[in-house]
Amino acid sequence: MIGRGPRGERGEQAAKIIAAARRSFATRGYAATSLRSVAQDAGVDPGLVPYYFRTKTGLLEAVMQPPEAFGAAVAAAAEQPMDQRGRAFVQATMSLWEDPASAEILRSIILTADQEPAAMHRLRQLFSELVLAVVSHSLPDSERTLRASLIATQIVGMVMNRYIWQVGDIATLPADTVTDLLAPTIQHYLADPLPTKLGDGWRLS
Numbered sequence: 001m002i003g004r005g006p007r008g009e010r011g012e013q014a015a016k017i018i019a020a021a022r023r024s025f026a027t028r029g030y031a032a033t034s035l036r037s038v039a040q041d042a043g044v045d046p047g048l049v050p051y052y053f054r055t056k057t058g059l060l061e062a063v064m065q066p067p068e069a070f071g072a073a074v075a076a077a078a079e080q081p082m083d084q085r086g087r088a089f090v091q092a093t094m095s096l097w098e099d100p101a102s103a104e105i106l107r108s109i110i111l112t113a114d115q116e117p118a119a120m121h122r123l124r125q126l127f128s129e130l131v132l133a134v135v136s137h138s139l140p141d142s143e144r145t146l147r148a149s150l151i152a153t154q155i156v157g158m159v160m161n162r163y164i165w166q167v168g169d170i171a172t173l174p175a176d177t178v179t180d181l182l183a184p185t186i187q188h189y190l191a192d193p194l195p196t197k198l199g200d201g202w203r204l205s
Contacts, residue, residue, distance in 0.1 A: 018063060021062070086188075
């Protein structure tokens with residue numbers, strides 16, 4: 001519910017609160033953050049935080065919303081011809097993380113989820129709905145979830161090393177170079193044959 005004040009002002013106040021909550025959840029942790037401290041960091045009246053978001057849980061839900069472009073970028077990549085889709089997925093990921101505004105939101109979501117079980121649960125939901133389900137679109141039924149999971153290991157690993165931990169050469173390479181290096185692996189998991197026997201009774205039908 002966003003209701004107090006003129007419409008433009010309401011949106012501005014809510015955005016300030018969400019931005020302050022993102023910073024606090026990511027750095028201090030969810031448990032150590034109070035609604036009053038969020039209001040202070042946002043420079044708004046303390047009563048506005050529960051007025052707009054009702055509870056701390058409601059504020060967490062708002063903080064865990066990915067950038068609007070996130071779902072659209074992944075969906076657009078999934079519509080590319082199969083022989084171009086691996087590169088498209090990597091380019092979509094890189095473009096989101098190379099954009100400072102989107103990167104700040106995504107980084108805060110990951111760091112918050114690392115500290116709060118409810119946030120981790122929500123992150124798993126979002127990743128399953130917006131990434132795994134979309135990536136697996138139009139893939140063979142018997143392999144779609146496995147292929148999507150294999151792709152996720154590469155994408156998530158790159159994101160963590162380059163943008164969260166910022167370790168190794170991957171953190172400093174140009175974005176285009178990262179795309180050139182990673183895209184063939186993603187394409188392999190999308191389209192190339194997988195082993196029919198995977199061990200411990202796992203067999204693709």
